[in-house]
Amino acid sequence: MKKLLRRLFLLGAIAGAVYAARGYLQGRSPGQVTVQIVFDDGSVRSLASNTTEGREFTDIARKLVETGL
């Protein structure tokens, strides 16, 4: 059982390292959180700047901050 858990842990670590290396080689950074939506039940949804959804928000917001409302 202990051996199995150790192997699973090792496998997870290797998978994580491969994912991180792939992201690094493709020139991606972890992505800064730039958009925060707060719902009326108090829950929060955050969108990172390196996602398509996050970029849609930030592109519009940047123009509005530049021109003023």
Place this chain on the structure above:
Amino acid sequence: MAERSGPGTAQDLDRVLADLRALSGDIESCAVLSGDRDLISSSHEPGVERERVGAMLAALVYLSERVARESGKGYISQLRIDAGGGQLLLVWLDGGGVLAATTGPEARVGLVLYDMRNARSEVEKALAEGSDQ
């Protein structure tokens, strides 16, 4: 500057937004978008720029509501976007309208949002009086 059929309401809304700007020095500009997605108060004079601002705010409201639907959530309370050179903050009003404000990059965003939430009832009151007229 507010643009509304009832002159009393336009003045009320302008006064509420002027009070908000005076209270929260970090706010650089603010606007109100109605539930029908009409820009009813803005620092821009009526014209192309004002229409652009209204359209962009309406697009942000649409995007936010799409995210809410996809997340299985009902209503949005507020939105905060870090745009690099400053922050864009939206606080939802009763009836689906929004109170929007921009700040500089070093603004105390929590404090600004607190002031906006406090001003929300006054804005809603001015809008309700406008729809009654």
